[in-house]
Amino acid sequence: MEKIIKKLLDKTAVLGVIGLGYVGLPLAVEKAKAGYRTIGFDIQDEKVNMVNAGKNYIGDVVNADLEIIVNSGLFTATINFSEVAKADCVCICVPTPLDQYQQPDISYVKSSAESIVPYMHKGMLIVLESTTYPGTTEELLLPILESSGLKCGEDFFLAFSPERVDPGNLLYKTKNTPKVVGGVTKNCTEVAAALYESILEAPIHQVSSPAVAEMEKILENTYRNINIGLVNELAILCNKMGINIWEVIDAAKSKPYGFQAFYPGPGLGGHCIPLDPYYLSWKAREYGFHTSMIESSMMVxxxxxxxxxxxxxxxxxxxxxxxxxxxxxxxxxxxxQDIADYRESPAIRVFEELEKLGAEINYYDPYIEEYTFHGKKKTGIRSLTREVLNESDLVIITTAHTNFDYNYIQKHSNFVFDTKNAMKNVFDRHNIELL
Structure with a gap:
């Protein structure tokens, strides 16, 4: 343990990141910026080639930062997993989607662990960051990694540290967001904490086990899921009662304690909040327990x-x-708002529901010219002209991008259904209806 901590302190450790997406690439960049030789691993040639050319594809990464660390030789990317043998610490940041039955698909995590095994060596630290159900690190990863013949806590170190990435957040990025770390043993926790302490400018919160850290991440997002479910249900009720839910929330948040504002909308998006409760409800069934409150919010x-x-x-x-x-x-x-990420986007769901009803749907998003969903490619309009607005029987605001000119939209639209209260500052409201 002392050896790997010393290498972390003197910056001679080589760090690896498996998965160069919204979580992995920003983390790899911060590692290299901290002065570590960093290797990024991904199965997609396109991502690897872009990284090695210093070309950024993630909004939360500063283009100049990526160019500097690539040109200096501190950061390289590869599809060759044998390079794992050179790494002293490896973080797994791969997707954990739901399958068609709304059950956790942890195949990417499993294959990543299996890819590491042939190249493991004594003193290596492995950290899982992918959001998953409680028990994954110890029940799935630990047996796979110990099949190498090395013993966890002595020969190598294993921990879970949940990613906390909020795309588009201008205040909190990877570097300044507090980190939770839970290792299989006390030694594992200390080594993982040492890694993040050497990279981040934020407190490191150590917990007693990977399961606690895994459950902590689920709690973060389930908390939001339930509260958004509550306010969505109230929005439906308020509409029936002729009450403006947005005004209700504004009034409630005037209380300086005991209330946190959540807002209604067309649904939940992103990789975490819509998915995490499904991980927990799936795992809970193993114990004969039904997460009734959580499942109710998911239904809403x-x-x-x-x-x-x-x-x-x-x-x-x-x-x-x-x-x-x-x-x-x-x-x-x-x-x-203000990002190019459409993972689990509720706008896509709204698009599908309207198509089922026979509507002719088009979309405009300055960040997303086209997207693919369930194998189908959709292409949006290139510019938002008065003709496009006027020819539409109905305009629906499904994402509250701040670079939309809402006064212009109101002026040239026949009718606007605002599901995000994005037009709250528009004075003329004769053709606007709020969710």
Whole structure:
């Protein structure tokens, strides 16, 4: 243990990151910026080639930072997993999606661990960062890694440290976000904590086990899922009662304690919040336990896209138009404002629900010119002209991008269904309806 900690302190350790996506690439960049020789691993040639050319494809990475560390030789990428043998510490940052039955697909984590085994050596630290169900590190990774013949806590060190990436957040990035670390043994925790202490400018919170760290991550996002589910349900009720839910929330958040504002919308997006509760509810069934409150919030949130389609139909009906054959324009396909990420985007779900009802759908998103979902490619319009707005029977704001000119949109649209309260500062509201 002392040997690897010394290498971390004197910056002679070689660090590896498996998976160069929204989590892995920013982490690898911070490692290299801290002065470590860093190797990035990915199965996609395109990503590897872009990294080695110093070309960035992740919004939260500063282009100049990537160029500097690549040109200096501190950071290289490869598809050759034999290079793992050169690494003293390896972080696994691969996707953990849900399968078609809404069950955790941890095949990427499993294959990553199996790829490491042939190249493991004494003193190596391995950290899983991918969000997953409690027990993954010890039940899945530990047996695979110990098949190398090395003993965890003595010959190598294994820990879980949940990623905390919020794409587009201007205040908190990888470097200044507090980190939670839980190792299989006390030695494992201390070595993993030493790694992150040498890279980040944020507190490192040590917990007693990987399972605690895994559950902590699930709690973070399930907390948000439940509260968003609550406010989505209240939004539906308030609409029936003729009450403005957005005004209600603004009034409630005037209380300086005991209340945190959450906002309704067309559903949940991103890799974590819509998925994490499914990991927990799936694992809970192993213990004969049903997460009733969590599952209820998931049902509410999952139905919001369909609810938005229903509301759109009622708006069109008010103007004696059938939704079947109506021209509808979605503004925003990203799952949150001012980013180019459409993973699990509720806007895509709204698109699908409206298509099922026979509407002619188009979209405009300045960050996403085209996207692929379930093998189908969709291409948006290139510019938001008054003609495009005026020709649409209904414009639906599904992402509250700050570079939209909402006064312009209101002026040239027949009717706007604002699911994000993005037009709150628009004075003329005669053709605007809020979720």
């Amino acid at each position: 949130n999952d139905r919001m896209a369909e609810y938005c389609a229903e509301r759109s139909s009622k708006i069109l009906n008010r103007y004696k138009k059938s939704i079947n054959g109506s021209k509808i324009l979605l503004l925003g396909i990203a799952y949150k």
